[in-house]
Amino acid sequence: MARLVVLGGGVSGHTTATFAAKWLGSQHEVVVVTPNSKWNWIPSNIWVGVGEMTKEEVTFDLAPVYAKAGITYHQAKALSINPEGKEDSDKPFVTIEYTSEDKAGQTETIEYDYLVNATGPKLNFDATPGLGDGNGQMGENTVSVCTADHAVHAAEEFQKAIEKMKAGERQKFLIGTGHGMCTCQGAAFEYIFNIEHELNKAGVRDMAEVKWISNESFLGDFGMGGLHMKVGGYVVSSKLFAESLFAERGVEWLIGAHTSKVEAGKVEYELLDGTKGEEAFDFAMLIPPFAGVGLKAYNKAGEDITGTVFAPNGFMKVDANYNAGAYENWKASDWPRTYQNPTYKNMFAAGIAFAPPHIISKPMSSPNGTPINPTPPRTGMPSGIIGKAVAHSVCDLMTKGEDAKLHEASMAEMGAACVASAGKGVFSGQAAAMTVYPVVPDFEKYPGTGRDTDYTFGEIGLAGHWIKHILHHLFIYKAKLNPGWTLIPE
């Protein structure tokens, strides 16, 4: 019997673990190590963050689901990996620290035959002074929707702002990115339009100023260098699509901005042209930059080999081309296909946890040398697809032997669907539904836009909003492993 250990029970790790458990049956063991007791459908945190959904509607307990699937579950966080074992044993292992109430703080080692790192991002609030609390957590000046608990807090603060407006006090809402190297603009984009929608619903829109701040060099970059889509017989840039939506809703934008400091009611920023400025706010939701979760790696002799296994940003190195050089030389083929670690072939990284070869958007920096560009998004659909491909590879390695062919899932050959909705009512909400194919543009295959414009599209309306509702229920149904779950695509 061989053992697969999956670190992280989020979108990617949950996909890997549940498919591996299904395909391997009881012949092999699947272990999940994750600090959270609940699974969270993160995209719906946006609705929690405006008070339209509860935390309970977007989360469920992992333990019964893993028990049903025959997965061994440790509510713990991984601290380090010893891929060569230790002096008296060749067996690789991970060291974990429990986070469950009954065992909190206890450490333990778990041996593995195969390891999948799907630990997602560290929400690196402390990268921007005042955005964090100095201890790695969110500070008190802004709110976040990155976790369900953050979103609950955001909704409470939002409600207070609405009450103030009802009492005649004007409020300014600042939504966007909290650092020059952030990703996840899509989440902030969705949140700002939900805020705007709710302000209208509450009858206080005229008492509010709503403003976007982001590190994108143009509105609609979304960390993917923008995209082009067919609209009304034209092929247009997402810049026009996004600017149109912002202008229609009366939302001003400040782009090319590195948020350098946050204080109570004020952010300081530096722009791509080097100028510096300040923006006041009463309510701010600023997405933090992402980093790897800080796993360490040690060799057999106990020496630190973190730099061999992980990139400087903390994400795990995989089969990507990390030596692509300047922007002009970047190719779609730089992107990883199997997500296997090049040094230790029994280790893989899935979802946000893998180190991308480079960013997707054009690299930019201010004349002062401050990099201001979005880092690449690895959204839900790619994270799920990669998680499943990695599960496939590991299962084949376990059942067919070390020479089994690995499964591939390059982000330069896969699409992503994103639905950013505003409002929750079935007939009162609207959404911008977007698909992009492929996520990483391939200018050799699609000269011009880098993407297939038959399958890269975006439109606004009720239809996308209905899809968002359906996705919410479908993915929670699937993640709970309810009957037919394998038929629902990632």
Add this chain to the structure above:
Amino acid sequence: MSEKKVVEEEINFQKNDAFNLTMIPGAFARKMRTCVIWQFIRFVIINVKMIIVVSKSH
């Protein structure tokens, strides 16, 4: 004196320079976004397209 012609959808163009230089949907485009029959048709089309994108990605 000629009568004032206020088109509600066009008001935002004047709110700032950036708004003035983009496109803003007019009344018809806005109506279609919430027209249940049209949106049902779009729902089917978007779903088919998304399913194709999903199947090309696996």
